[in-house]
Amino acid sequence: MSQQDEQYRVAVGNDGRASVGETSDQPYRVPVSNDENGPASVFEHLWTPYRMAYIRGEGKPTGDHDCPFCLIPKMGDEEGLIVARGRTVFAVLNLYPYNAGHLMVVPYRHVPDYTDLTVEEVAELGDLTQTAMRTIRAVSGAHGFNIGMNQGHIAGAGIADHLHQHVVPRWGGDTNFMPVIGLTRVLPQVLTETRRLLADAWAEHADTGAEA
Known part of the structure; x- marks a missing residue:
């Protein structure tokens, strides 16, 4: 031995x-x-009782009558934090952003799954996503992006019944001890000011194509 x-x-x-x-x-x-x-x-244990409400679905929308993504388009742009409105989808700032400029591209229709979108909705969702990337780069100099959608509660969707695609700008060093250890996100700009800057620059970058 x-x-x-x-x-x-x-x-x-x-x-x-x-x-x-x-x-x-x-x-x-x-x-x-x-x-x-x-x-x-x-094994050590990390107790997170505050997440039980999320797991149980408490406070989640039960239909288009109380879905925030259905109610937001009925508001004014400033009140609803809407950056841009398309024919079938719109771009809106996330009320609880991961980073400054974190927005979502959302269809007006109350549908849960990417496969539920029409050809026109898919095309415009992609178009507004590209415009969002160009606009955020121009306004804030983002180094990169996380882009994606969570499909269903099991995949982490906060509002699973209404499809929404996240566009999260990233910068080198934006993940540090504050969110990792301090559980605090540092956002250097209020949402209303972020919305105004992106909305003002949106049209300039909407149809610039691959050359932008």
Whole structure:
């Protein structure tokens, strides 16, 4: 038996169960076979009771009558934080942004799934996404973007019944100790000012094509 094997045997015991109080020269290893409670006994727990309301769906829209994505287009642009309106989709700032300039491209129709969109809606959703990227780059100098949509509650969609695509600008170093450790996002600009800057620049970048 090697010295390493002997140290492991001493640390966990002949029966494969982890011991407590092993010395510093004995490596601590958690066996995953022939051990009924070993791995579970060393896991730490992070309690997040505030997420239970989200898991249960409390406060979620139950239809187009209380869906924020259906109600927002009926508001004025400033009140609803709408950046641009298209024929079948619109662009609106996220009320709880990951980064400054985080917006969403949303169809007017109350549909849940990407496969529910018409050909026209798919085309315009893509067009407004491109315009959003060009506009945000011009206004804020974004280094990159996260673009995507969560389909269904199981995939993390906050409002699963109404499709929405996120456009999140990114900068080098925008993920630091504040959100990771402090659970705080630093947003240097109020949403109304961000909306005004993007809305004012939107038309200039709407049809510039691939050359932009």
